[in-house]
Amino acid sequence: MTxxxxxxxxxxxxxxxxxxxxxxxxxxxxENAGNTKNSEGDTVTNGGLPKERKISLQVPAxxxxxxxxxxxxxxxxxxxxxxxxxxxxxxxxPTVKEWIKQKTKSSCTKKMLxxxxxxxxxxxxxxxxxxxxxxxxxxxxxxxxxxxxxxYSNVAGLPPQVGLYSSFLACFIYAIFGSCKDSAIxxxxxxxxxxxxxSHGFGVDGAVLLCFLTGCVEFLMGVLQLGFIIDFVSGxxxxxxxxxxxxxxxxxxxxxxxxxxxPGGKFLQVWEQIFEHIGxxxxxxxxxxxxxxxxxxxxxxxxxxxxxxxxxxQRTNVHIFFGKLIWLISTARxxxxxxxxxxxxxxxxxxxxxxxxxxxxxxxxxxxxxLPPFSTQVGNNTYNFIDMASTLGTAVFVVPxxxxxxxxxxxxxxxxxxxxxATQEMLAIGICNIASSFVSSMPVTGALSRGAVxxxxxxxxxxxxxxxxxxxxxxxxxxxxxxxxxxxxxxxxVIIAAVVFMVEFHxxxxxxxxxxxxxxxxxATFLSCLFFRLELGIVIGIGINVISLLYxxxxxxxxxxxxxxxxxxxxxxxxPDRSLVFPSVEYVRAVVSKAGVKQGSSSTPVVIDARxxxxxxxxxxKGVKSLIEDFVKRxxxxxxxxxxxxxxxxxQGVQPRDFVYCQTYIELNxxxxxxxxxxxxxxxxxxxxx
Numbered sequence: 048m049t050x051x052x053x054x055x056x057x058x059x060x061x062x063x064x065x066x067x068x069x070x071x072x073x074x075x076x077x078e079n080a081g082n083t084k085n086s087e088g089d090t091v092t093n094g095g096l097p098k099e100r101k102i103s104l105q106v107p108a109x110x111x112x113x114x115x116x117x118x119x120x121x122x123x124x125x126x127x128x129x130x131x132x133x134x135x136x137x138x139x140x141p142t143v144k145e146w147i148k149q150k151t152k153s154s155c156t157k158k159m160l161x162x163x164x165x166x167x168x169x170x171x172x173x174x175x176x177x178x179x180x181x182x183x184x185x186x187x188x189x190x191x192x193x194x195x196x197x198x199y200s201n202v203a204g205l206p207p208q209v210g211l212y213s214s215f216l217a218c219f220i221y222a223i224f225g226s227c228k229d230s231a232i233x234x235x236x237x238x239x240x241x242x243x244x245x246s247h248g249f250g251v252d253g254a255v256l257l258c259f260l261t262g263c264v265e266f267l268m269g270v271l272q273l274g275f276i277i278d279f280v281s282g283x284x285x286x287x288x289x290x291x292x293x294x295x296x297x298x299x300x301x302x303x304x305x306x307x308x309x310p311g312g313k314f315l316q317v318w319e320q321i322f323e324h325i326g327x328x329x330x331x332x333x334x335x336x337x338x339x340x341x342x343x344x345x346x347x348x349x350x351x352x353x354x355x356x357x358x359x360x361q362r363t364n365v366h367i368f369f370g371k372l373i374w375l376i377s378t379a380r381x382x383x384x385x386x387x388x389x390x391x392x393x394x395x396x397x398x399x400x401x402x403x404x405x406x407x408x409x410x411x412x413x414x415x416x417x418l419p420p421f422s423t424q425v426g427n428n429t430y431n432f433i434d435m436a437s438t439l440g441t442a443v444f445v446v447p448x449x450x451x452x453x454x455x456x457x458x459x460x461x462x463x464x465x466x467x468x469a470t471q472e473m474l475a476i477g478i479c480n481i482a483s484s485f486v487s488s489m490p491v492t493g494a495l496s497r498g499a500v501x502x503x504x505x506x507x508x509x510x511x512x513x514x515x516x517x518x519x520x521x522x523x524x525x526x527x528x529x530x531x532x533x534x535x536x537x538x539x540x541v542i543i544a545a546v547v548f549m550v551e552f553h554x555x556x557x558x559x560x561x562x563x564x565x566x567x568x569x570x571a572t573f574l575s576c577l578f579f580r581l582e583l584g585i586v587i588g589i590g591i592n593v594i595s596l597l598y599x600x601x602x603x604x605x606x607x608x609x610x611x612x613x614x615x616x617x618x619x620x621x622x623p624d625r626s627l628v629f630p631s632v633e634y635v636r637a638v639v640s641k642a643g644v645k646q647g648s649s650s651t652p653v654v655i656d657a658r659x660x661x662x663x664x665x666x667x668x669k670g671v672k673s674l675i676e677d678f679v680k681r682x683x684x685x686x687x688x689x690x691x692x693x694x695x696x697x698x699q700g701v702q703p704r705d706f707v708y709c710q711t712y713i714e715l716n717x718x719x720x721x722x723x724x725x726x727x728x729x730x731x732x733x734x735x736x737x
Contacts, residue, residue: 162468162471163224163471163474164223164224165223165224165225165226165471165509166222166223166224166509169508173508173510176507177507177508177510178510180504180505180506180507180511181506181507181508181510181511181513181514182511182514183504183505184500184501184504184505184506184511184514185506185510185511185512185513185514185515185517185518186514186515186518187375187378187379187500187501187504188231188497188500188501188504188511188512188515189514189515189516189517189518189519190379190381190382190518191378191379191381191382191496191497191500192214192231192233192497192515192518192519193211193214193382193518193519193522194381194382194384194385194533194538194541195210195233195234195381195494195496195497195541195542195545196210196211196213196214196233196234196519197210197211197406197409197530197533197538198210198538198539198541198542199213199234199235199236199238199239199542200234200239200489201300201303201535201538201539201542202236202239202240202243202296202299202300202542203234203239203240203242203243203246203254203489204242204243204246205242205250205251205254205489206251206409206410207406207407207409207530208409208410208414208523208527209251209254209487209488209489210234210239210489211409211519211522211523212414212483212486212487212488212523213233213234213258213483213488213489213490213491214233214234214491214515214516214519215486215515215516215517215519215520215523216479216482216483216485216486216488216516217232217233217479217480217482217483217488217491218231218232218233218512218513218515218516218519219512219513219516220232220475220478220479220482220483221475221476221479221509221512222508222509222510222511222512222513223509224471224474224475224478224479225472225475225509225512226458226467226468226471226472226475226509227454227457227458227461227462227467227472227493227509228501228506228507228508228509228511229457229458229461229498229501229502229506230454230457230458230493230498230501230509231493231494231497231498231500231501231512231515232476232479232491232492232493232494232512233491233494233497233515234489234490234491234494235453235491235492235493235494236292236293236296236542236545236546236549237289237292237296237449237453238446238449238450238453238489238490238491238492239296239489240292240295240296240299240581241442241445241446241449241490241581242254242257242446242489242490243299244442244580244581244582245257245439245440245442245446247438247439248425249423249425249430249435249438250423250425251487252420252423252435253423253435253439254489254490255419255420255484255487255488255489256419256420256421256423256432256435256436256439256484257439257442257443257446257489257490258419258480258483258484258488258489258490258491259419259480259481259484260436260439260443261443261446261447261450261480261490262447262476262477262478262479262480262481262482262483262484263477263481264443264444264447264477265447265450265451265473265474265476265477265480266473266474266477266478266481267477268447268451268473268477269470269471269472269473269474269477270474272470273473274451274469274470274473276448277448277451277452277455277469279589279592279593280448280452280585280588280589281565281568281588281589281592282565283558283565283566283568283569283572283588283592284568284569284572284585284588284589284592285452286551286554286569286573287568287569287570287571287572287573287576287584287588288449288572288573288576288581288584288585288588289549289550289551290549290550290551290552290573291572291573291574291575291576291577291581291584292546292549292576292581293546293547293549293550294314294550294577295314295576295577295581296542296546297542297543297546297547298314298317298318299317300539300540300542300543301317301321301539301543302317302320302321303332303336303404303535303536303538303539304332304333304336304337304340304536304539304540304543305321305325305328305329305332305333305336306327306328306329306331306332306333306403306404306536307320307321307324307327307328307329308404309324314577314578315578329402329403329404331402331403332402332403332404332534332535332536333536335388335403335534335536335537335540336536336537336539336540337540339384339388339536339537339540339541339544340540340543340544342380342384343380343381343384343540343541343544344544346376346377346380346383346384347377347380347544348377349373349376349377350373350374350377350378352373353370354366354369354370354373355367355370374503378500378503378504381541381545384537384540384541385533385537385538385541388403388533388534388536388537389529389530389532389533389534389537390532391534392405392532392533392534393529393532396532403534403535403536404534404535404536405531405532405533405534405535406530406531406532406533406534406535406538407531408531409527409528409530409531410527411523411524411527411528412523412524412527413486413520413523413524414486414487415486415487416485416486417485417487418485419484419485421435422435423435441582442582445581445582445585446490447477448585449492450476450480450490450491450492451469451472451473451476451492453492453493453494453495454472454476454492454493455467455469455472456495457493457494457495457498458472458493460495460498461498461499461502476491476492476493479491496545555569564595567591567595568588568589568591568592568595569588571584571587571588571591572584572585572587572588575587575588597630600625600628600630600631601630601631601634602631602634603623603624603625603631603634603635604623604624604625605621605622605623605624605635605638605639606621606622606624607619607620607621607638607642607646608620609646609651610654612715612716612719612720613716614716614719614720614723615723616652616719616720616722616723617651618651618652618653618654618719619642619643619646619651619652619653619654620654620656621638621639621642621653621654621655621656622655622656622658622659623635623655623657623659623660624659625659625660626659626660626661626662626663627660627662627663627664627667627670627671627694628662628663628664628666628667629664629666629667631667632666632667632669632670632671633670635670636670636671636673636674639653639655639674639685640674640677643678643683643685644681649681649683650682650683651683652683652684652685652686652719652722653678653683653684653685653686654685654686654687654688654715654719655685655686655687655688656688656689657687657688657689657690657691657694658689660690660691660694661691661694662691662693662694663694663697663698664697665697665700665701667697668697668698668700668701668703669701671698671701671703672698672701672702672703672704675703675704675705675706676703676704679704679705684707684722685707686707686708686709686715686718686719687706687707687708687709688708688709688710688715689710690708690710695708
């Protein structure tokens with residue numbers, strides 16, 4: 048029941064006036080000098096808190112009034128009728144209906160709508176200047192993505208049109224839901240490689256279903272806000288994975304550069320096949336492949352050339368024009384090389400010569416919009432959805448994880464210090480993959496290379512993706528017959544020239560300078576991905592990281608030193624450097640006991656400084672109880688200093704005997720002084736008895 052003071056003269060009135068008083072004043076009789084009135088007419092204390100407040104209330108029939116001896120009347124109101132049920136911490140617990148209503152209301156605000164559909168936030172401020180910048184960036188990325196999409200289809204072991212199918216619808220979706228203007232959504236080298244390794248003979252149907260399931264997992268992670276999962280993939284593990292993936296991707300393209308044709312996509316298997324068939328190398332494919340790589344590397348460096356004086360203000364319009372022209376040639380180097388090679392192959396073809404292995408037939412037109420394949424037939428076997436999903440196995444989780452990692456890494460690279468909404472990116476990429484699976488797409492995400500092109504092109508909003516999508520659609524409608532003449536060696540050169548820079552051997556030196564042990568998960572991930580499977584390599588790398596974290600948790604650093612108090616009492620000060628949890632309890636207990644016996648001679652007081660102990664668990668509490676009992680048995684004092692209130696309550700939960708703790712240095716000195724006095728009294732009594 049909640050009680051209010053009630054004036055007798057208003058007892059029979061309805062409504063009545065109640066006066067509530069602030070509870071918890073240190074000195075209620077203190078003068079109220081300087082008290083003021085707030086906007087509601089309440090009396091406010093010097094501290095700014097309401098001290099007395101009058102409330103008008105209609106008295107219900109089930110309220111009770113009782114008169115006190117001092118003449119005042121107390122009105123008792125049943126709390127369960129007028130107040131929410133409170134939990135043990137004193138906070139109000141809303142009902143399920145109120146919680147749902149509150150969540151729905153907070154989710155339907157304008158701010159939340161702009162957060163979840165970012166296009167609504169920037170579209171009203173969209174202008175012609177931004178439109179021109181987005182157009183230039185979108186077209187540039189479109190010219191980059193076309194050869195990459197065809198090449199990544201080859202990496203994934205899929206027909207060339209599948210890469211193009213994967214490159215347009217996601218651009219439109221991300222323009223609406225994406226929060227990173229630089230992210231160019233489409234097929235990537237790692238996603239293509241993961242699709243190839245997990246196709247299990249399902250072909251296009253398996254890749255499309257993997258795209259759908261990838262989107263579902265990503266969307267679910269966004270809804271449940273599981274972005275913290277990617278934090279378990281450390282920098283060294285990510286470096287090892289991406290480097291191994293780049294080498295594997297480049298290895299799978301070597302056969303096309305040499306003009307060879309044989310099955311197999313594993314690292315060792317590919318090199319074994321290369322050495323077996325090296326005598327079958329096609330000379331002109333080999334020359335074309337290596338020439339294309341040389342040109343691509345050269346054009347990549349061309350953009351760093353400076354045109355005109357060092358001072359930008361001194362450059363003329365001619366300097367600026369040629370500078371932008373050189374940058375455009377460098378940026379569009381992939382499409383330039385591929386188009387040149389296709390024209391060259393066409394010229395040879397019309398003269399009756401075919402020196403290169405060509406891409407061949409590319410299905411023209413847009414794909415049909417249909418549900419993802421929830422069943423497929425391989426040979427004489429029919430697989431339903433459950434069979435296909437179980438066969439895809441860990442890929443259903445590994446592909447979404449790395450799709451998110453790639454896109455968030457891209458977003459952070461070009462964020463310019465702005466915070467990245469990982470939840471929104473998960474939702475956006477998830478929707479992109481789900482929608483793309485309806486147009487026969489393989490898994491898609493943001494590509495770092497195309498993101499760099501987007502950023503360098505001066506993109507202003509995600510609307511640049513619209514123009515990229517239009518370029519891809521136009522190519523499917525009008526240019527697919529000409530894709531027939533693209534030499535496979537030129538596409539292989541495009542891939543190798545792109546992924547070779549993903550091999551991050553340059554980070555070994557910084558890792559060695561900072562923390563050498565981080566090279567262990569990096570090397571383990573790299574070698575496991577290279578010689579076994581990518582998923583296995585990631586699991587091994589994360590496992591090594593988790594084991595190292597658990598070891599550090601199980602073996603905290605414990606500092607032991609002898610200290611003398613202000614009044615001359617010598618004691619051992621023991622300071623653990625982290626929280627007490629079940630893996631570390633026995634170790635800390637052993638260290639403290641050993642120090643108490645050896646350095647403390649089983650008599651010197653031991654003070655455990657708990658300033659770094661932010662939390663504990665049941666096992667830690669039981670261990671501390673056993674530790675206290677050990678010290679009590681040998682009559683050696685043990686004190687806990689700087690314990691957090693939450694940790695105190697955990698320790699008290701197991702009811703330890705003689706659990707002594709203090710919060711301040713003054714209290715610690717008083718306890719030590721008391722111990723010194725007790726020892727002095729005992730010594731005097733012993734001398735008297737002797």
